[in-house]
Amino acid sequence: MGKERMAGFAGDVSVTEAWEALEKNPDAVLVDVRTDAEWNFVGISDLSSLDKSSVLISWQIYPSMQINSEFVAMMQQQGIGTTDPVYFLCRSGVRSRAAAEKATAEGYQACYNIAGGFEGDRDQNNHRGRLNGWKAAGLPWIQQ
Template sequence: MSVEDVPPRNVWDVLRNDGEAVLVDVRTDAEWNFVGLADLGDAGKQPVLIPWQVYPSMQVNGAFADHLRKAGLTPLNKLYFICRSGARSLAAAQAAQAAGFTHAFNVADGFEGPPDADGHRGTVAGWKAEGLPWRQR
């Protein structure tokens, strides 16, 4: 299986219209706290927060699939994985598929996307640049 990249606006539409769709944010605590989170209130949901890598060592979270299950997620859920730019979330979605979560997708360009010409993120592509709802934690 391969993981499909889904544009952020399409993910937002699915989250609002599909009760089985879940956004799994795989960034670190520091990113959730200082950069912000997708605000899914209008969809009647909250993002599921499970780090793919554990800060500060940045080792891959060996219990990632177990954490998905403990969060109440099942292979019936459509899981949309998001990170800063789409790289960690792709790896997390691949691991989820390998663990039996067949409906695993990657949010293209992640929460902040690539840096702009001045080195700032959140303006070129990704959840924030698309003007989708988000908030500071």
């Protein structure tokens, strides 16, 4: 096999699996790929009890929602190493999966998508944050 790598990212994890990994592994990093508007108005994961902070790098730039062409370079600027386990978080798990796939394609070796995201799926009333995701699991978060 040599240096050949399997295509694709490391896989989906639940919010609780991501929390446990961040708690147990000092090298594990959470990258929140949502937009400035989401961070400011919806909230962000609070990793302070783990002596960590979420790394905030938008996968898509608000309001145009164009893919951030500097995304991987911004990860590198934040000191995220290619061997660090990286857990990507967005609102529901779609953008974070795309970001995990891109980072993997660019040489990152352990990229995980946090399925359910920060707010999770919509309920019968079209509201997020109640069925699944970071908030619904009762994991720490703060409003900026």
